[in-house]
Amino acid sequence: MDRQQLRRLCLALPGTLEDFPFGPESSVFKVRAPVSGSFRHESKIFALSNLSAAPLSVSLKCEPELARQLRAAHPEITGAYHLNKNHWNGVVCDAGLEDTMIADMIEDSYDLVVATLTKAQREALGWRRIIESGTAE
Secondary structure, X not given: OOHHHHHHHHHOOOOEEEEOOOOOOOEEEEEXXXXXXXXXXXXXXXXXXXXXXXXXEEEEEOOHHHHHHHHHHOOOEXXXXXXOOOOEEEEXXXXXXXXXXXXXXXXHHHHHHHOOOOHHHHHHHOOOOEOOOOOEO
């Protein structure tokens, strides 16, 4: 996966914006839901990347048990630098992982963050989580 694909995937998710709170080299992808016709000022991070770095990598939120499993199975996935390693993975994007796997991890990170929003915010985004029984929530 290249930097344009990574950026495009992140920005394609509903309510996503790109911010630079850590300087111009660090793209921070956040979700912010419209509520009552306007945006709340709160936004939540689901991905971080220095899109000009080599190798290209992205930090993504992940369920702790799955994070451990992914790290054990793939050397391209480690605990994310400067983030809580129980909840964040660092993923090298140009080192052999399938693009579809990286896309799935981006969507999972987004879903974990959106799940913490209020019901009204989730509805404003049009988000529906698939629960274990296979039906939409």
